[in-house]
Amino acid sequence: xxxxxxxxxxxxxxxxxxxxxxxxxxxxxxxxxxxxxxxxxxxxxxxxxxxxxxxxxxxxxxxxxxxxxxxxxxxxxxxxxxxxxxxxxxxxxxxxxxxxxxxxxxxxxxxxxxxxxxxxxxxxxxxxxxxxxxxxxxxxxxxxxxxxxxxxxxxxxxxxxxxxxxxxxxxxxxxxxxxxxxxxxxxxxxxxxxxxxxxxxxxxxxxxxxxxxxxxxxxxxxxxxxxxxxxxxxxxxxxxxxxxxxxxxxxxxxxxxxxxxxxxxxxxxxxxxxxxxxxxxxxxxxxxxxxxxxxxxxxxxxxxxxxxxxxxxxxxxxxxxxxxxxxxxxxxxxxxxxxxxxxxxxxxxxxxxxxxxxxxxxxxxxxxxxxxxxxxxxxxxxxxxxxxxxxxxxxxxxxxxxxxxxxxxxxxxxxxxxxxxxxxxxxxxxxxxxxxxxxxxxxxxxxxxxxxxxxxxxxxxxxxxxxxxxxxxxxxxxxxxxxxxxxxxxxxxxxxxxxxxxxxxxxxxxxxxxxxxxxxxxxxxxxxx
Amino acid sequence: xxxxxxxxxxxxxxxxxxxxxxxxxxxxxxxxxxxxxxxxxxxxxxxxxxxxxxxxxxxxxxxxxxxxxxxxxxxxxxxxxxxxxxxxxxxxxxxxxxxxxxxxxxxxxxxxxxxxxxxxxxxxxxxxxxxxxxxxxxxxxxxxxxxxxxxxxxxxxxxxxxxxxxxxxxxxxxxxxxxxxxxxxxxxxxxxxxxxxxxxxxxxxxxxxxxxxxxxxxxxxxxxxxxxxxxxxxxxxxxxxxxxxxxxxxxxxxxxxxxxxxxxxxxxxxxxxxxxxxxxxxxxxxxxxxxxxxxxxxxxxxxxxxxxxxxxxxxxxxxxxxxxxxxxxx
Numbered sequence: 001x002x003x004x005x006x007x008x009x010x011x012x013x014x015x016x017x018x019x020x021x022x023x024x025x026x027x028x029x030x031x032x033x034x035x036x037x038x039x040x041x042x043x044x045x046x047x048x049x050x051x052x053x054x055x056x057x058x059x060x061x062x063x064x065x066x067x068x069x070x071x072x073x074x075x076x077x078x079x080x081x082x083x084x085x086x087x088x089x090x091x092x093x094x095x096x097x098x099x100x101x102x103x104x105x106x107x108x109x110x111x112x113x114x115x116x117x118x119x120x121x122x123x124x125x126x127x128x129x130x131x132x133x134x135x136x137x138x139x140x141x142x143x144x145x146x147x148x149x150x151x152x153x154x155x156x157x158x159x160x161x162x163x164x165x166x167x168x169x170x171x172x173x174x175x176x177x178x179x180x181x182x183x184x185x186x187x188x189x190x191x192x193x194x195x196x197x198x199x200x201x202x203x204x205x206x207x208x209x210x211x212x213x214x215x216x217x218x219x220x221x222x223x224x225x226x227x228x229x230x231x232x233x234x235x236x237x238x239x240x241x242x243x244x245x246x247x248x249x250x251x252x253x254x255x256x257x258x259x260x261x262x263x264x265x266x267x268x269x270x271x272x273x274x275x276x277x278x279x280x281x282x283x284x285x286x287x288x289x290x291x292x293x294x295x296x297x298x299x300x301x302x303x304x305x306x307x308x309x310x311x312x313x314x315x316x317x318x319x320x321x322x323x324x325x326x327x328x329x330x331x332x333x334x335x336x337x338x339x340x341x342x343x344x345x346x347x348x349x350x351x352x353x354x355x356x357x358x359x360x361x362x363x364x365x366x367x368x369x370x371x372x373x374x375x376x377x378x379x380x381x382x383x384x385x386x387x388x389x390x391x392x393x394x395x396x397x398x399x400x401x402x403x404x405x406x407x408x409x410x411x412x413x414x415x416x417x418x419x420x421x422x423x424x425x426x427x428x429x430x431x432x433x434x435x436x437x438x439x440x441x442x443x444x445x446x447x448x449x450x451x452x453x454x455x456x457x458x459x460x461x462x463x464x465x466x467x468x469x470x471x472x473x474x475x476x477x478x479x480x481x482x483x484x485x486x487x488x489x490x491x492x493x494x495x496x497x498x499x500x501x502x503x504x505x506x507x508x509x510x511x512x513x514x515x516x517x518x519x520x521x522x523x524x525x526x527x528x529x
Numbered sequence: 530x531x532x533x534x535x536x537x538x539x540x541x542x543x544x545x546x547x548x549x550x551x552x553x554x555x556x557x558x559x560x561x562x563x564x565x566x567x568x569x570x571x572x573x574x575x576x577x578x579x580x581x582x583x584x585x586x587x588x589x590x591x592x593x594x595x596x597x598x599x600x601x602x603x604x605x606x607x608x609x610x611x612x613x614x615x616x617x618x619x620x621x622x623x624x625x626x627x628x629x630x631x632x633x634x635x636x637x638x639x640x641x642x643x644x645x646x647x648x649x650x651x652x653x654x655x656x657x658x659x660x661x662x663x664x665x666x667x668x669x670x671x672x673x674x675x676x677x678x679x680x681x682x683x684x685x686x687x688x689x690x691x692x693x694x695x696x697x698x699x700x701x702x703x704x705x706x707x708x709x710x711x712x713x714x715x716x717x718x719x720x721x722x723x724x725x726x727x728x729x730x731x732x733x734x735x736x737x738x739x740x741x742x743x744x745x746x747x748x749x750x751x752x753x754x755x756x757x758x759x760x761x762x763x764x765x766x767x768x769x770x771x772x773x774x775x776x777x778x779x780x781x782x783x784x785x786x787x788x789x790x791x792x793x794x795x796x797x798x799x800x801x802x803x804x805x806x807x808x809x810x811x812x813x814x815x816x817x818x819x820x821x822x823x824x825x826x827x828x829x830x831x832x833x834x835x836x837x838x839x840x841x842x843x844x845x846x847x848x849x850x851x852x853x854x855x856x857x858x859x
Contacts, residue, residue, distance in 0.1 A: 344749045375748075384732075
């Protein structure tokens with residue numbers, strides 16, 4: 001794929017150019033997040049940033065908002081190099097960012113939020129009259145029916161977004177960065193947002209727009225920059241065909257680093273037994289009508305964009321969160337909802353997405369962590385068989401080749417890959433038949449990844465089943481026997497190992513499921529805020 | 530004497546009993562609170578000739594007993610990242626229930642003791658239920674229980690002390706003419722605390738819940754149920770502390786043990802536990818309680834005014850935790 005040729009020469013400068021990034025690099029410990037990104041923004045245009053999860057979009061916009069500093073390359077505003085070392089710098093340069101998680105204080109009024117930290121003052125006291133009047137002007141410009149004195153807590157998600165936009169306008173932003181602003185809006189609200197964005201564009205504001213909804217690109221955008229693996233691979237007009245955009249996003253070959261050993265399932269034998277069967281699982285606002293099964297000896301991949309509802313589904317299956325309707329069965333036996341212990345006893349194990357926040361007791365030792373799931377089983381008359389627990393921990397940590405100073409080492413001080421082995425290890429000790437792995441290799445090095453893949457092979461070879469969520473497409477494709485793709489809280493499609501290509505998965509992941517979407521988004525809007 | 534009891538209880542906590550001087554040095558270096566206690570005992574011995582006598586050290590033990598027993602109960606709570614402000618009130622309420630049921634109602638003493646301990650456990654269960662099922666922050670739930678417990682003690686006793694039965698009062702005496710019973714109860718409760726923390730399902734669950742409640746829940750630990758157990762234990766320990774206190778005062782006083790919860794929390798924290806949970810040991814708590822008792826006793830012997838004693842104790846609490854946190858960072 002000769003995508004490099006599409007990149008425009010850097011030297012061309014337009015008089016209307018607001019912002020330019022040249023060869024920007026950013027590394028985090030162990031990860032290269034951005035590896036030479038070029039990007040530019042003109043007055044009065046909507047420039048779409050497109051890329052898979054982890055392509056570097058968030059890191060890029062955080063450079064512009066001052067949350068991260070680049071390690072290399074330069075950023076120019078109005079043709080002169082600038083340093084953006086914090087929110088103040090960004091504000092001074094006229095760059096405003098609207099993140100997916102809003103930065104609003106729920107218990108303050110709309111006007112107070114818009115002018116937070118910059119409230120108009122008279123004699124040292126906040127001049128509410130002026131503040132409310134100016135907020136009303138801004139809200140009128142955005143065209144939203146909200147009073148400056150309304151409390152933010154009482155607003156729905158669409159209006160929160162409009163308040164964020166009003167706040168950006170109050171800063172006289174010339175560059176407006178919007179991170180997936182439509183992800184939580186209904187179709188009507190999206191139309192309204194688009195009208196506002198077009199009006200801002202007409203006023204000469206430059207807008208950086210991130211979206212996963214390809215149909216929005218042609219509707220709103222002018223140009224598209226595609227990021228892949230931390231590089232800007234190409235820049236194309238917004239009118240580019242959707243198929244082509246998908247190809248540009250995923251355009252890489254799967255390297256043979258996913259050593260899935262697929263054992264041909266012999267019909268009618270143990271391999272065909274459905275261990276886990278989920279039917280019609282629904283939680284309003286999160287996911288709808290989820291049905292699938294996972295058979296012994298099988299790895300089922302659960303692909304989709306961040307926010308598609310994958311984690312929510314597996315947590316509900318495991319009993320960590322409730323669901324409204326549907327059933328979860330293990331070997332034909334129905335599990336009660338919201339009961340982790342029932343799921344565990346039936347043989348389900350969950351390796352959660354957030355290893356440090358949900359998987360480990362960081363300040364406890366390796367053997368304490370390994371023994372957590374089996375603690376109850378190792379208890380007789382209230383007393384824990386600690387020697388037995390320790391022996392078991394020693395055995396499993398050797399089997400998993402956990403690199404550590406000893407069983408008493410605190411897991412906080414282990415590397416990410418070894419921490420993940422400990423999380424998996426505690427479920428292996430419990431002899432879980434169905435292991436749910438949520439982003440099992442996120443943030444761990446290549447060597448440890450391969451060890452985890454080997455482990456998955458060993459598990460399935462011995463009749464266990466694995467349900468794996470991963471946002472790493474090559475990983476899902478390389479390791480899964482079947483791939484379920486989720487989009488907007490639903491299963492958009494199922495692909496066999498042969499038909500599951502990156503393009504096919506991405507096409508399903510960005511599929512707009514009409515009708516359902518409205519409902520799901522509305523519910524999400526009423527949640528939390 | 531005091532250091533002897535220390536060693537035995539310490540030996541129970543860790544498999545390595547201090548043997549040679551090298552081992553002893555390591556134990557002291559590893560344990561900031563223990564070193565502080567040793568230094569404090571040394572200083573007090575030098576400054577007052579009356580300090581290092583068997584009789585006085587036993588006095589220190591008696592003075593430490595009530596705080597230590599309360600603090601053992603609070604250790605469970607703090608290890609699980611909670612807090613219990615109600616233990617002083619619950620101690621007074623339990624003692625009042627004991628005296629009222631035995632003296633005023635004429636119930637047999639054994640039944641009165643069961644009722645008293647049951648009262649403490651019940652108070653803990655109520656706090657635990659408010660925290661687990663009502664989702665109240667532990668601070669608020671136990672603050673409410675602090676007020677409720679004290680109020681009930683005043684209601685039952687109508688505001689005046691109630692005499693306690695002869696057999697209970699004897700708990701304040703000595704065994705064999707020299708070993709005070711409160712010290713024995715303190716050591717026994719310390720051993721129980723150590724065993725619960727180190728050996729039982731609930732104890733291990735406390736560390737997991739305190740270290741990372743969500744990880745504990747997703748590992749199948751029934752967090753809500755365990756919180757009931759934790760606060761019930763704290764309440765039960767408070768009841769026993771209340772009975773010991775009443776035996777020393779020879780009556781149950783509804784206004785007794787006011788503010789003791791703060792001493793108990795201080796003892797736990799001085800002993801190396803973290804208020805953010807996941808860390809804490811019975812031996813540390815015992816040392817913490819002994820440090821507070823040695824300070825009070827020593828300052829009394831040195832005729833330091835009660836007002837200045839409060840200042841000194843505050844400084845020692847701050848120093849002990851400061852040194853510990855600096856040592857951990859290093």
